Amino acid sequence: MKTFKFIPFLTIAAVLLYSCNTSLSSQSTTTEFDIPQFFKEEVQKLQTLNPTVTKTVSNDKSSESKEIKISNWEKELAQFSTIDINKSGTEFLKESNGDTLIYSTPTDSKTKITVKVIFNQKLPVEISIYKKTQNLLFVNEETMNYNVGNSYILDKKQYVKGMGNNRYLIKGIIH
Template sequence: MYWYTKNLSKKLVLFTGLALGLHACSSPEVEKKSEQKAQAYFDIPSFIQQEIDSLKQANPTVNKTVTKDKEEETKDLKIRDWDNEFSSFKAIDLNKPAYAGFIELDTVDSVIEYNFTNPDLDLACVRIAFNEEGKVKMLSVDKHVKNTLYQTSEFLVYEKGNFYIVEKNQKVRVMGENYYKVQGNLKADKTL
């Protein structure tokens, strides 16, 4: 019995050493390659942050219409918190690990369309249109979340220097339906 436990101990030490060696050899390189692959798609949060910074500096007047169900109100105003105003846009990140392997890419003319093949994901489609210089001129997003308690559809559009829309339909099992829309038209009192 002594020889059996002695051989078992040697095998255990050998196996542990081998496992640690393989882990140490592959970890940094594999992590770098995974990060590089994950960053393969357009970086929407960085783009939106640049737009937020530009809008903060330009401080344009916005003709803003807010609709809640059937009530609507429109005002001309200066946006005090662009980070909050564009938070729905900034939350869209094509490089989230949850989306890996579920994005189909289609390019027509100067528009890139990302379609999501897994219906359990929150994103359905993201479209990015570019101008002649290769800069983003428009971004649109279709989001859908569905579970046993509620169903939400969200549509986002941002046209650089012109307007933005955040439109949301929500059906909650016990509470019913809600509709919400914000549209901001940037006035040309300052250029972006």
């Protein structure tokens, strides 16, 4: 007779556990724009097309430009793939403005990241990434821009305490 008193309790407990478990699993499957996957697909496309690139590499002291064929697009665009707004443990705020999505870390984050994705007819046409890391010893600022199939820019500024400033810029125009 005592076991029948526990059946409603067990039923309610099972329903509560199921509903908690369901909400957690549905929450973890929510994804935003997948930057690493996007660049994986771009790398495959560019490897197949094998376009010529006018590539300029410069730092504070010199600059050099060449017309080249990129043999390893994965390596060439690797910096873009390091930003993953779907990575667990990383919180991004999302803002939508017409055909533009902007993801940014909260203002109190140690690493400041802003990702801007511009769409045209629901396809991404431009991705801009700004990343700033700062601590007592150094400040790193990276600005990356990828204009789909047309160009890419990697601009990195670094200040290291006791060593000063350093900057390098890589710009590729895809033909």
